[in-house]
Structures are given as C-alpha cells and as structure tokens.
Amino acid sequence: MTATWILLILLIIAAASFFLGRARAIACAGGDSRALHSLPGHYSWATVLVTLLPALLLLALLEISAALTPAGTLAVVILALAALAWSLRRITPVFRARATVERGVLALLILAACVAIATTAGIVLSMLFETLNFFVQYDWREFFLSATWAPRFQGGSELGFLPLLWGTLYISLIALIFAVPVGLFAAIYMAEYAGRRIRAVVKPGIEILAGIPTIVYGLFALITVGPLLRDYFAQPLGLGASGSSVMTAGLVMGIMLIPFVSSLSDDIIAQVPQSLRDGSLGLGATRSETIRQVILPAALPGIVGAVLLAASRAIGETMIVVLGAGAAAKLSLNPFEAMTTITVKIVSQLTGDSDFAAPETLVAFALGLTLFAITLCLNVLALAIVRKYREQYE
Amino acid sequence: MKDTLTETPAAADTAKIATRDLQVHYGDTHALRDVDVDIPDRTVTALIGPSGCGKSTFLRCLNRMNDTIPAARVTGEIRIDGEDIHDPRIDPVQLRAKVGMVFQKPNPFPKSIRDNVAYGPRIHGLTRTRAELDEVVEKSLRRAALWDEVKDRLDALATGLSGGQQQRLCIARTIATSPEILLMDEPCSALDPIATAQIEELIDDLRSRFAVVIVTHSMQQAARVSQRTAFFHLGRMVEYGDTGALFTNPADPRTESYITGRIG
Numbered sequence A: 001m002t003a004t005w006i007l008l009i010l011l012i013i014a015a016a017s018f019f020l021g022r023a024r025a026i027a028c029a030g031g032d033s034r035a036l037h038s039l040p041g042h043y044s045w046a047t048v049l050v051t052l053l054p055a056l057l058l059l060a061l062l063e064i065s066a067a068l069t070p071a072g073t074l075a076v077v078i079l080a081l082a083a084l085a086w087s088l089r090r091i092t093p094v095f096r097a098r099a100t101v102e103r104g105v106l107a108l109l110i111l112a113a114c115v116a117i118a119t120t121a122g123i124v125l126s127m128l129f130e131t132l133n134f135f136v137q138y139d140w141r142e143f144f145l146s147a148t149w150a151p152r153f154q155g156g157s158e159l160g161f162l163p164l165l166w167g168t169l170y171i172s173l174i175a176l177i178f179a180v181p182v183g184l185f186a187a188i189y190m191a192e193y194a195g196r197r198i199r200a201v202v203k204p205g206i207e208i209l210a211g212i213p214t215i216v217y218g219l220f221a222l223i224t225v226g227p228l229l230r231d232y233f234a235q236p237l238g239l240g241a242s243g244s245s246v247m248t249a250g251l252v253m254g255i256m257l258i259p260f261v262s263s264l265s266d267d268i269i270a271q272v273p274q275s276l277r278d279g280s281l282g283l284g285a286t287r288s289e290t291i292r293q294v295i296l297p298a299a300l301p302g303i304v305g306a307v308l309l310a311a312s313r314a315i316g317e318t319m320i321v322v323l324g325a326g327a328a329a330k331l332s333l334n335p336f337e338a339m340t341t342i343t344v345k346i347v348s349q350l351t352g353d354s355d356f357a358a359p360e361t362l363v364a365f366a367l368g369l370t371l372f373a374i375t376l377c378l379n380v381l382a383l384a385i386v387r388k389y390r391e392q393y394e
Numbered sequence B: 001m002k003d004t005l006t007e008t009p010a011a012a013d014t015a016k017i018a019t020r021d022l023q024v025h026y027g028d029t030h031a032l033r034d035v036d037v038d039i040p041d042r043t044v045t046a047l048i049g050p051s052g053c054g055k056s057t058f059l060r061c062l063n064r065m066n067d068t069i070p071a072a073r074v075t076g077e078i079r080i081d082g083e084d085i086h087d088p089r090i091d092p093v094q095l096r097a098k099v100g101m102v103f104q105k106p107n108p109f110p111k112s113i114r115d116n117v118a119y120g121p122r123i124h125g126l127t128r129t130r131a132e133l134d135e136v137v138e139k140s141l142r143r144a145a146l147w148d149e150v151k152d153r154l155d156a157l158a159t160g161l162s163g164g165q166q167q168r169l170c171i172a173r174t175i176a177t178s179p180e181i182l183l184m185d186e187p188c189s190a191l192d193p194i195a196t197a198q199i200e201e202l203i204d205d206l207r208s209r210f211a212v213v214i215v216t217h218s219m220q221q222a223a224r225v226s227q228r229t230a231f232f233h234l235g236r237m238v239e240y241g242d243t244g245a246l247f248t249n250p251a252d253p254r255t256e257s258y259i260t261g262r263i264g
C-alpha cells in the first residue's frame, strides 16, 4: 500500500470526523447549538485537527525512517481512529473548541513560514557543500583575488572571480543608470501629470516590457542594439569593433528594468497623501517644486526599494548578457568591449560534459553562493535604508 | 446688508475680496451658484452651512486651488484688492503665496519643523541669508503661538508634534510666506478642545494683520472667533452679515432653521 492510499484513507476519516464532531457537539447540547461554548463549526474543525495531526506525524516519521510496512500503515490508521474517539469523548457543551481551532490555525501559519525558511536554508546548505568541495581543490585566495578567469578542462585552470564580478557590476551599473531615471520620470509623469485616459494607455504599455521574455531582449541586443552601437559609437570613437559589449547588454537590460522601477515607484508616489500636495501647492509651490521637495522625499524609501529590486534583477540576469555582452571574462574599463558576468559563467561551467569532481565544474557553486551573498547584502541594505527613512518620514 | 460696525467696512470698493456671480461646476455638479460677497480686510469671516453646501469649494476659489482639480470649472468674477484673480497676468502660484491656506487635517511635510516653516520663503526666494531665514522662521512660529514649545527642537520631525501643534505649525508655515489673506478650512475639526481653544485664540490675534476666512462646522466657534458670517445652503450663499446679528436675528428662514439645528 502506498502513501497515497493512506492519505486517502486519512482524508475519509477526517471527513467523517468533521461531521461526527459537529453531530456530537449538538447532541450533547441537547440539539440547541446556542448552548455550546463555541460555534458548531469549531467543534468540527477541532475534531478534524485532533484526528489528523498525530496520524500525519506518525506517517511522516515512518516514511522518513524506512519504507512503509503494512504494520506501519495499520498503526497510522488505528492512531487516527483512536484520536477521533478520544476527541469525540472530549466534546461537552463547555469544551472550548474555538481555542483549539485557533491553536491549529496558528500552527498552520507557523508551518508555512517554516517552509520558506527551510527551503532557503536547504538551498544555501547544498550550495555550501559543493562550494566547500571546490575550495578543497582550489585555493580560495586564488578564487577571490586572481584577475584571470581561464578554465581548462585538462587541468591547471585559473579561476579568478574578479573579472566576472567586475562584468556583473559594470553591466548592472549601466543598466541602472539608464533604467532608474527613465523609470522614475515615467512614474512621476504617470502619477502626477497624466490624465486618467493617458494613464490607461501608458501604464499597461510600459508594463508590457515586463512581460517580454529575456531571451527576446537578448535577440534584440544581438541583432539591433549591438551592431548599432558598434557602427555609430564604438568604431567612430576608436573604442573597438565588437558588437557584443557591456554597453549593449547594459542598455537592453536597462530597458527591461524600466517597468520594475516605474510601476513600483508609480504606486508609491500615488500613495503619498493628497494633503501633502495640497499643502505645498497652497503655499505657492509649482507642481515640479512640489514633486521635488515634498513628494519624492516622502516616497524615497519605497523608491530606493524599487531600485534595489531592479538591481537584484540586473545582477541575476543571464540571457541578455550572453547575447549582448558575450562570454569573454575580462577586466576592462572600455564599455564597448565584450565582457561577461557571474551568471553566464555558472551556466557555461555546468553545461556540456561536466565532471562533478573537477574544480572547473564545482566553481559554479562557489560563484552561485557568492552571487547569493551579493544579492543578500543588497537586500539587507535595502531594508536598512527603507527602515532609516521610514523612521524619518512617518 | 445691515453692517453697522465701523471696523468691518463691507462696501465693494474697500473690500479685500469681492466676488460677483461666482459659479463652480464639478463636471455636472453645480456646486456653487451666484455667489456675490464682499469680504473686508482685517476681519475674521466665518463660513457656515451644512456639509456639501460648497464652503470648501468657495474657499478654494479664492486662491485658485480649484485649478488643481481637473473636473472643477469656475466662472464669474473674483477680485482681491480690486484685481481680477483670473486675469491672465496673474500667476496662480504667486496668488497662493498671497492667499495662504490652512487645511482641515494638519498636513505638515515629513521634514523638520524648521524646514516646514522655511518651505514657502525658500520657494519664493523671500530671504537672502540663513540668518534672515531663521528670523522669518522664528517670527512665524511666534505669531502662530508655537515658538516656545518647539524652539529647542527645530530640527525634529514635524510629524512628531501633537495634532494641535501640527495645525499651529501649518499656520506658521502659511504665515511665513507673508500672505495678506488666510483661508482656513475647518482648521479645528481634527483637534481636541484644548488645541481648538489655542487655535481660536490665535485666529483672533491674526485678525490684526490678515483677512481671515474660516470654514467651520461649529456655530459656537463661528460666534466666538468671527466678526462676519456667511451662511451657505445647497451651493448658494443665503445670508451674509454681522456675526452677532446673523445669529441673534437671522433674516432668512433657512438660516434660522440651521442655527436652531433644524437643518444640517
């Protein structure tokens, strides 16, 4: 018998206990539900909880320890029935079923929160394990401080992560320099100036950008933006002849980020109370003075949050970089040169015939963990900034 | 108009604010009809009337705040010091510095107390040096009877003040742009009785320098602070006159019903 069948049986018992609990409660109140301490539904749910919880716990324990035996199955079902009988006996008109249900709800909520935390911990631990494997085979100082990235599958690779970090930060920076002003100004226009009809067209129009798959952005970078930048900027300026470049990927990524910045900022600006606008306009400030001196400062924490969210997206982006900036790890200041990022290298180290004992493959986990650490720091920073300003502005 | 008080002249040529045939529409709603009124300088004028009768709408006409409401359409004539405020040469932004407004709910900016008061002077470039600005801040706070309570914490956040202090700060902020007229839209409705008494006292002081127009829901308040009262009903100004006379001897039956509590 499989676990599915046991679950089905438990479900049937639970359904029965739902009705039995209610019937028992009403019966012992002499048919008048007003004489009960709690609502009839509370008795139903309290009975279900008491019936199911011990059985499910036992089932989980048995599943973890070994394959399920028929004896184990029987034990689970008997436990459920015993719990049902006990909980039915417990029901009297003064039994506080409502409190039992409340505790059950609380437990459920805590469980849900634990799932999220446990998943995060699981991800980090699995990454950490492989990362430690990597550092056993490869000197960590080399990894963090070397300026050369040159993996060779015959061995003797140089796996310095600085060129990748630099590429990641450089491309993200260009993307943000482009996306933040454009997104913010678009948000200000939509929230403060646009009439309802214009807004109804412009806002979804911008949000369409968020629905475009990043691979499509990548293609746009590859066939349109890259050649354009090369022919009209890089070559005339003597800065190189590569279509793939930091600038290409940064610009296209910037376009992708516009809706992230604009739509969050728009909501935040719209939440600034109208009374502050009236106050400022009533003192003879113009609209743009009002926006600059009152609305933006009041909305700043949220806007900073939006920008940092966009930054996390930029740092984690892969497709646009592969197609827009290439896959060459390089440390250079020239924005028209091809470079690459951490995420691209994670993919390229893990695709193909990967040998999960070689440092060339394991380095991907070290890179992944480092990336996670960077975005984590960014989020913590975002929270800290938001909290600081919230204290100031509320 | 049976105005007998010499300190409150109401003739059209000496009126600080004069409106003729003033109409306001919000889309299809005709919110204000045929309002003709002469409001004298250095007087507190109270606007009373049931909710939705157009008091706030009337007040917002006087500093053209209705311009900021897309649906609002104002027609008719409003003159301040004899000048038509809808004249194309008049900049609504400058008009609002001259005709200050205090709102129903205290709305300090989420900035320091000092920056709140300095907001108007900075925007209009009224001061040249930091010292001058500090002087304006102090003078305005003193006039709003708030200086002693906040002088040691000018750099604290204004939003941390109590409701009554916030409202006095908003008054100080308005005074700081050196207006000639103060419009107040139910300035005490969000405040407790003690804070209300402080604001009322303040309004009485302000009369020496400004024309004050105050909307109030409380007839006692109108009687306490104002010299003249206008009663609005269903978008019309039904009666306007000396406060004492209006309350003791109303000319219009609707006014009488309102002040005796039969409509409202």
Ligand SMILES: Nc1ncnc2c1ncn2[C@@H]1O[C@H](COP(=O)(O)OP(=O)(O)O)[C@@H](O)[C@H]1O
Pocket: B026, B029, B031, B049, B050, B051, B052, B053, B054, B055, B056, B057, B058, B069, B071
């Ligand atoms: N921004 C607005 N848009 C549409 N209608 C409005 C607006 N403001 C006020 N009104 C309408 O105008 C009328 C007068 O409102 P208001 O001047 O606020 O009254 P009061 O201040 O006397 O309570 C009401 O019927 C109200 O519904």
Ligand SMILES: [Mg+2]
Pocket: B055, B056, B057, B185
């Ligand atoms: Mg009103």
